[in-house]
Amino acid sequence: MKFAMYGSGAAGSVFASYLRKGGADIILIDRYEEHMRKVREEGMTFTIHLQEEGEYKDITEVLQGFRTYTTASEAFEKEGKVDVIIYMTKATQLSSAIQDSMPVIGENTVAVSLINGLGNDDNLMKVFPKERCVIGSGVLGTALAGPAHCVSTPAGGVQMNFGAIKRSPLTDAACETMLKCFREGTCDAYWRADDIYTYVWKKIIVNSTVNAVCAVLRLKISEVEADPNGRELFRNVIREACAVATAKGTPLDANDFIEHEHKDIVTNIGDYYPSMCQDMLFNHRQTEIDVLNGKIAEYGKELGIPCPTCDVIAQIVRTIQGNYDKQYIN
Numbered sequence: 001m002k003f004a005m006y007g008s009g010a011a012g013s014v015f016a017s018y019l020r021k022g023g024a025d026i027i028l029i030d031r032y033e034e035h036m037r038k039v040r041e042e043g044m045t046f047t048i049h050l051q052e053e054g055e056y057k058d059i060t061e062v063l064q065g066f067r068t069y070t071t072a073s074e075a076f077e078k079e080g081k082v083d084v085i086i087y088m089t090k091a092t093q094l095s096s097a098i099q100d101s102m103p104v105i106g107e108n109t110v111a112v113s114l115i116n117g118l119g120n121d122d123n124l125m126k127v128f129p130k131e132r133c134v135i136g137s138g139v140l141g142t143a144l145a146g147p148a149h150c151v152s153t154p155a156g157g158v159q160m161n162f163g164a165i166k167r168s169p170l171t172d173a174a175c176e177t178m179l180k181c182f183r184e185g186t187c188d189a190y191w192r193a194d195d196i197y198t199y200v201w202k203k204i205i206v207n208s209t210v211n212a213v214c215a216v217l218r219l220k221i222s223e224v225e226a227d228p229n230g231r232e233l234f235r236n237v238i239r240e241a242c243a244v245a246t247a248k249g250t251p252l253d254a255n256d257f258i259e260h261e262h263k264d265i266v267t268n269i270g271d272y273y274p275s276m277c278q279d280m281l282f283n284h285r286q287t288e289i290d291v292l293n294g295k296i297a298e299y300g301k302e303l304g305i306p307c308p309t310c311d312v313i314a315q316i317v318r319t320i321q322g323n324y325d326k327q328y329i330n
Contacts, residue, residue, distance in 0.1 A: 201250045
């Protein structure tokens with residue numbers, strides 16, 4: 001089974017590395033030309049940043065065998081159609097990514113979104129039948145240290161969840177192979193065959209909490225949690241998001257989420273600037289706020305559920321990312 005990773009930045013490179021480490025036949029497609037060239041010529045340096053007994057330890061290896069391309073048209077010329085395409089662009093880029101990827105899409109290609117955020121399933125189903133769509137997300141930190149060097153920072157426990165929007169022989173075969181390769185590549189992955197939406201919502205809530213709040217406050221996860229006001233911001237986002245998820249058909253209890261999922265994140269990757277924080281503080285990029293807190297607030301308005309914390313945080317992030325060039329620098 002031939003895989004394509006469309007969008008091979010930090011998260012895409014990490015997910016592809018776990019798959020390749022587990023034996024997957026996988027090509028990478030990304031516009032970052034230097035990254036693609038160096039991976040093709042030298043391999044992918046893959047670092048897993050593990051926490052053991054309160055201390056971090058790096059495990060690094062160089063993975064060979066990736067074929068890399070900067071466009072899907074270029075990939076098609078050498079590879080033809082693929083069996084599974086995994087999209088790992090920004091959520092706001094998914095619709096255009098699907099169109100750009102069409103040269104490698106066949107009539108039986110399974111489309112997978114492992115992208116954070118709400119609405120990715122809708123974007124897939126605009127083009128692909130439900131029986132060929134898989135959604136999910138990773139529960140781990142990712143970074144691109146430089147061209148051809150990606151870093152994974154796993155949280156404790158589950159690292160990856162995925163499952164079909166509607167099961168079929170095609171999605172079952174794709175999910176079975178993904179599960180095998182992820183696990184043999186040391187990623188603690190789970191095929192949620194019957195209830196993927198619970199896990200998708202949980203990841204969205206994690207990201208809407210730590211990503212957005214840390215980005216606004218310019219602090220690491222543990223630093224926010226240590227401050228009483230920051231801790232309450234975390235909890236307010238969780239309460240609002242769980243209320244919206246429940247109203248949308250995925251029942252989630254906010255107190256249980258705080259006690260388990262949120263606690264695990266703080267314990268295992270507390271010393272970490274989440275991806276949105278990196279985008280805003282270091283790289284001055286546009287963020288995924290519109291498909292995280294912004295989308296929760298939007299759903300809340302539609303459903304009559306007040307989401308003041310998500311709404312205000314989304315407005316703050318949009319204002320900051322719209323004015324990077326005007327911000328005060330000490």
